[in-house]
Amino acid sequence: MDWNSPFMLTVGLPLLKIVILLGVVAFCVAYTVWLERRLLGFFQSRVGPNRVGPAGLIQPIADGLKLILKEDIIPTNARPFLFRIAPIFAVVPAFAGFAIVAFAPPAGPRASFLISDANIGILYLLAITSLGVFGIVLGGWASGSKYPLFGSLRSASQMLSYEVPLTFSVLSVILMAGSFRLDDIIQAQGKLPFLVPLILAFGVYVISAVAETNRAPFDLPEAESELVGGFHTEYSGMRFAFYFLAEYANVVLVCCVATSLFLGGYKIPFLPYETLLAAHPWTVSLIGLAVFAVKAVAFLYFYIWIRATFPRYRYDQLLKIGWKVLLPISLLNLLLVAGIKLAMLR
Amino acid sequence: MTDLLRAEGTAPLRKVLETKNMELNFGPQHPATHGVYRAVLTLDGERVVGIESIIGYLHRGIEKWAEYRTYPKATPVFDRLDYVGAILNCHGYVGAVEKLMKVEVPKRAQYIRVILDELQRIANHLLWLGTHALDLGAMTVLFYALREREVIMDLFEAMLGQRLLQNAYPIGGVRLDFPKGWDRACRNFLAEFPKRIDEYETLLSANRIWVQRTRGVGVISGEEAVALGLSGPTLRGSGVYFDVRKAVPYSSYEEFDFEVPLGERGDVYDRYIVRVREMRQSVRIVQQALDGLPEGPLMPEKLSKIIRPPAGEAYFCVEGTKGMLGFYVVSDGTDKPWRLHVRAPSFVNLQGLERMCVGGLVADVVANIGSLDIVLGEVDR
Numbered sequence: 001m002d003w004n005s006p007f008m009l010t011v012g013l014p015l016l017k018i019v020i021l022l023g024v025v026a027f028c029v030a031y032t033v034w035l036e037r038r039l040l041g042f043f044q045s046r047v048g049p050n051r052v053g054p055a056g057l058i059q060p061i062a063d064g065l066k067l068i069l070k071e072d073i074i075p076t077n078a079r080p081f082l083f084r085i086a087p088i089f090a091v092v093p094a095f096a097g098f099a100i101v102a103f104a105p106p107a108g109p110r111a112s113f114l115i116s117d118a119n120i121g122i123l124y125l126l127a128i129t130s131l132g133v134f135g136i137v138l139g140g141w142a143s144g145s146k147y148p149l150f151g152s153l154r155s156a157s158q159m160l161s162y163e164v165p166l167t168f169s170v171l172s173v174i175l176m177a178g179s180f181r182l183d184d185i186i187q188a189q190g191k192l193p194f195l196v197p198l199i200l201a202f203g204v205y206v207i208s209a210v211a212e213t214n215r216a217p218f219d220l221p222e223a224e225s226e227l228v229g230g231f232h233t234e235y236s237g238m239r240f241a242f243y244f245l246a247e248y249a250n251v252v253l254v255c256c257v258a259t260s261l262f263l264g265g266y267k268i269p270f271l272p273y274e275t276l277l278a279a280h281p282w283t284v285s286l287i288g289l290a291v292f293a294v295k296a297v298a299f300l301y302f303y304i305w306i307r308a309t310f311p312r313y314r315y316d317q318l319l320k321i322g323w324k325v326l327l328p329i330s331l332l333n334l335l336l337v338a339g340i341k342l343a344m345l346r
Numbered sequence: 347m348t349d350l351l352r353a354e355g356t357a358p359l360r361k362v363l364e365t366k367n368m369e370l371n372f373g374p375q376h377p378a379t380h381g382v383y384r385a386v387l388t389l390d391g392e393r394v395v396g397i398e399s400i401i402g403y404l405h406r407g408i409e410k411w412a413e414y415r416t417y418p419k420a421t422p423v424f425d426r427l428d429y430v431g432a433i434l435n436c437h438g439y440v441g442a443v444e445k446l447m448k449v450e451v452p453k454r455a456q457y458i459r460v461i462l463d464e465l466q467r468i469a470n471h472l473l474w475l476g477t478h479a480l481d482l483g484a485m486t487v488l489f490y491a492l493r494e495r496e497v498i499m500d501l502f503e504a505m506l507g508q509r510l511l512q513n514a515y516p517i518g519g520v521r522l523d524f525p526k527g528w529d530r531a532c533r534n535f536l537a538e539f540p541k542r543i544d545e546y547e548t549l550l551s552a553n554r555i556w557v558q559r560t561r562g563v564g565v566i567s568g569e570e571a572v573a574l575g576l577s578g579p580t581l582r583g584s585g586v587y588f589d590v591r592k593a594v595p596y597s598s599y600e601e602f603d604f605e606v607p608l609g610e611r612g613d614v615y616d617r618y619i620v621r622v623r624e625m626r627q628s629v630r631i632v633q634q635a636l637d638g639l640p641e642g643p644l645m646p647e648k649l650s651k652i653i654r655p656p657a658g659e660a661y662f663c664v665e666g667t668k669g670m671l672g673f674y675v676v677s678d679g680t681d682k683p684w685r686l687h688v689r690a691p692s693f694v695n696l697q698g699l700e701r702m703c704v705g706g707l708v709a710d711v712v713a714n715i716g717s718l719d720i721v722l723g724e725v726d727r
Contacts, residue, residue, distance in 0.1 A: 044489035146370050150392075150708070216483060217555055226378060226712050311555045312483025314709045315392055 017115050018099075025098055029248040030060035035297075036304050043308035067244075070237035077144030078234065086142055087235070087242035090135025093128045094249035100124055101256045102183045104266050104289035105277055113289065114183070121182040122174060125257065126167055129212070132250065133159040136214075139243070140231035151230025154220045154315055158211060161322035162218075166208035168330035169201040172337040173261045186265035193264035200333040202262045204326050209254040210306065211322070214247065217310035218318060251303060252296075259295040266292040367395055370708075374403045378481045378712040381722030385699075387711065394711060397703045399696055404726040409686050416681045417443050417653040418517060424673075425511040427688065428724040430473050431667035433466040433502075433514045438688075440517045441596060442662035442673035446655040447517075454642040455519035456598045461532075461635045462505070462514060463597070463664075464628040468539070469498040470667035470719075471621045471628075478618065478716035479550060482559050487549055494542050497535050504528055517653055519645040529636060536629050536636075543625055551619065560615035564702035564714040567612055574701070575694045578669025579620045580718055584612030590665035597664075601638075602631050614710075617717040654681045668692045668719055692724040 034049070034056065041048025049056035074080055099114075100121035106112035118124055133156060140152020174180060176198065177188040188194075195202050211218040220230075227233070232243045259265055266288030277284045313321070373384035382403035388396035408427065412420040424439045425432035437459060444451060451459075472495040476488035499509040504525050506512040514520075550556045566576075571584040581588055589606045591599040607623035609616025657679040663672035669691030678684040695718050702714040 040485075044486050045493055046489055146368065219483070220709075226709050228377065308486045309549070310484065311479065311550075311553065311559055312709075313555060314559055315707060317558055 014115055021098055021115060022095065025095060025249060025252065026245070028252050029245055030064065032248050032252055032300065033063070033244075034060045035300065036307075039301065039304045040308055043305070064241065067241035068238055072237040072239060073234075075144055075234050079142045079144065082138050082142035083234075084239070086135050086139035087239045087246070088135070089138055090132055090246040091242045091249070093131040093135075094246040094253060096128050097125055097250075097253045098256070100182055101253075101260060102186060102265065103256075103292050104285045106281075106285070113285065117181070117183060120180045122170060122180045122185075125182075126163075126170065129250070129253070130159070130163055132246065135243075135246065136231045139235065143231075143234040145234050147227045147229070147233045148231045151220075151227050151233070154227075155214065155231060158214070158218065158220060158318060158322075161319050162208040162211040162326070165204050165322065165326035165330040166212060168327070168334050169198075169204040169208065170261065172198055172201045172330075172334050175334070175337050175341055182260050182265075186260055186267060189264040189267060190269075192269060193262060193267075195262045195264075198262065198333070198337070200329060201337075202258075204330045204333070205258065205262065206302075207326060208322075209258065210303070211318070213250045213254055215251065215303065216307040217312050219312060220315055220318060251300070255296040255299045255303065256292075258299050259292060263295045263299070265295075365390075372711065374400075379715060380477060380720060381725075383696075383715070383720065383722050383725065385711070385715075387703075387708070389708065392707045392709075394703050394706055394708065397700050397711070399699060401693075401696070401722075401725050404722045406727065408727050409688060412686045413683055417655070417683065420683065420686075421515075421517070422511070422513040424688075425513060426723055427690065427727060428470075428666065428668065428671075428692065428721045429511060430721060431466055431470040432511050433462050434664055434666045434671060436512070436514045437463055437597070438662065438664045438666065438671045438673045440515045441664060442660050442675045443517050443653065443655060445662045446658060446660035446675055446677055447653070449518055449646055449649065451519050451597070452643045452646060453598065453640045455644050457635045457639050458520045458524070458644070459515060459597050460599065460602070461632050462502075464631045464635075465498050465501060465532075467667050468625050468628050469495050469502075471625050472498075474621065474667075474716075474719045475546060475618075478713075478719075479556075481712045481716045482556065484549065484553075484556065487546055490542070490545060490549075494539060501528065501532055501535065504531070516645070518649045519643075521644070523644060532632070533636065536633055539629055540626060543622060547622065551622070557615060559709075559713060560618060560717075561613060562611070563614045563706060563710050564717060565611060565613045566698055566701050570701060571612065571698065574697045576669070576698050577691050577694065578666065578719075579624060580617055580669060580695045580698065582606065583609035583617035583620045583717075585609055585616075590663055590670055594663070596662070602634050604631050604634075614713045614717040621719070652681055654679070663689065666691055668721070668724065669695055688724075688727060690724040690727060692718075692720040692722075693727075696720055696725060 037059075038048040038056065049059040052058045052062045074083055099116045100118055102112070102114040102117075104113035136155045136159075137152045140148040140150075140155070143149070173185060173194055176194055177185040179185060179188075185194075210216075214220075232240055235243060268291055368389045370387045370389055371384065372387050373379040374382040379385070384400040384403065386398045386400065387394055406426070408423055411423060415423075421436060421439060424435040427435045472491040476491035479485075479487035479491075502512055503509045505522075505528060506514055566574075566584055568584045568586045571581050572586060576584075577588065585608050587606060587608060590596070591604075592606055604627045607620045607627065609620050655675075655677045657677055659674065659676040661672055661674045663670050665671070670689065671691055672689035674685075674687040674689070675683050676685040699714060699718060702717075703711050706714070
């Protein structure tokens with residue numbers, strides 16, 4: 001097969017990468033669930049799933065099988081067409097976001113570890129992740145039931161409110177790096193991860209990201225003790241699994257993006273990557289991949305830790321924090337960064 | 347809605363844009379109602395406009411059932427009222443019969459009853475704390491609380507043979523003395539437990555989100571609480587000093603030195619903190635009772651095998667886990683009660699729910715139900 005033919009370069013290779021990435025992401029998502037359940041177990045002085053396979057490692061597969069085999073119920077009050085397609089609306093953006101994530105430094109001109117090296121990568125990411133809310137709103141509304149309706153309404157206002165500070169915090173990163181390309185942003189963090197100069201933006205990003213992914217303490221759209229299950233109360237079987245998959249894919253995506261934007265991606269601070277990369281491309285690439293994974297999992301651990309520690313916010317308090325606390329802080333931070341940048345240019 | 351839209355053009359605009367309140371069925375199968383309690387909420391958006399309590403899903407006719415049993419045979423069923431505070435129900439019932447028969451419970455038995463009562467109070471408050479925190483989204487506290495409750499359950503099992511529904515006391519006293527090693531196990535628990543309470547408080551009292559979720563939510567003033575007949579921690583959270591153990595001491599409670607924790611504002615946070623402090627006080631009481639445990643018999647010497655109280659009536663109340671738990675027994679001189687009525691604190695406290703919820707948000711309803719600490723077995727009886 002000719003790997004250098006135009007067809008392979010434009011269609012074949014990206015398709016192959018997409019298939020591999022989908023598999024890897026689905027695998028990661030399944031084991032995020034496993035990790036969360038194990039970690040919550042340890043936080044809460046219990047064991048967590050440990051029966052299926054060694055240390056419960058086959059549990060995600062068993063859960064997936066169970067969900068696939070379950071009956072797919074469509075309530076009589078539901079709008080069947082929207083009810084059927086809503087989970088797809090949720091799951092597609094969650095996976096599509098991974099297209100621009102650079103997991104490791106490229107090992108060669110055609111051996112990059114990302115699907116699309118788009119020069120507006122961050123904008124694409126923000127756009128595609130904000131589409132996820134449609135799946136939730138449609139699903140909740142199409143269920144024809146009151147609790148899901150509440151969940152989807154809450155979700156709509158929550159995601160709308162937190163999109164703004166999230167975008168502003170990402171904007172300050174873009175200002176620092178001077179590029180929308182994710183790879184440029186990682187390159188700009190060669191010496192020091194943006195975590196240190198942009199600690200305010202990082203804080204805003206973490207909080208908004210938790211809210212964007214509907215996770216505790218901002219898990220109001222699902223709030224199992226108030227709304228029973230929120231927008232997915234009426235879903236079962238495979239369609240429920242889609243929502244589940246979308247939620248955790250979003251979590252993994254947020255971890256990857258936070259790693260890229262604030263923690264220096266695949267880079268180890270003060271290590272001369274470029275010279276090393278030229279000498280041993282594949283070794284360095286794989287080490288970079290491992291570094292990326294370690295950082296992302298560390299962030300994931302933090303995510304789960306938050307869930308084990310905090311109670312849930314109330315609806316009005318949540319919106320108050322978004323508009324009255326996070327938005328001014330992120331704006332202030334943006335001004336600061338812009339000012340410093342301007343002073344440096346002078 | 348469609349009718350309103352069709353009327354467009356003829357009706358004034360205000361009429362066309364009129365909104366309607368939504369009715370939401372909250373329960374009987376709902377994770378936050380702590381049993382088969384059903385509330386019909388009238389909602390304006392997320393704001394609660396009205397709340398109607400619908401109970402009776404767990405009605406078993408326990409009071410009537412008891413009329414067909416001899417006095418000792420009726421004892422175990424009262425454990426099923428408030429099934430997480432079973433010992434106190436049992437104490438209330440046997441206390442009423444003892445009062446009717448004018449039986450003096452031996453001092454040692456009184457002290458043992460105090461020890462078991464207070465341990466049961468701690469166990470109940472632990473389960474309440476865990477589920478209340480879970481309702482507000484703090485899931486970890488539940489597992490910590492259950493861990494400590496497990497120790498108390500083991501103590502009950504060693505002493506009474508059962509963990510949840512112990513059928514703890516016979517009429518007149520207690521059945522058996524403490525088994526060997528029980529005293530030490532109990533003291534170990536008492537020494538460890540206050541540190542564990544500090545742990546819960548680190549997770550909740552010191553947590554901004556928790557305070558924001560509970561401060562100023564479900565406020566009920568002292569006057570209103572008294573007028574509605576609330577009792578127990580729910581009443582004391584509103585700052586009213588009333589505890590049956592202090593007001594009408596029974597079972598030698600006057601000999602123990604303990605405080606009655608009070609709230610200030612009568613909100614969910616106050617009801618929470620009152621219960622947490624009560625656990626600390628219960629530890630003190632059990633310690634004192636273990637230290638000062640008198641020697642002596644466990645059952646009164648002159649107690650006939652067949653319990654046949656003289657004709658008459660008696661009302662006896664204990665400070666239950668939820669509040670004032672009273673038993674009213676009417677005897678016609680036979681070996682079965684002629685009529686029996688339970689003043690169930692959960693049932694009465696539930697009256698306060700409407701006052702607490704209206705004007706709040708849906709999420710506050712969950713916090714309020716949790717702060718009342720209702721058990722549906724007791725509400726429906």
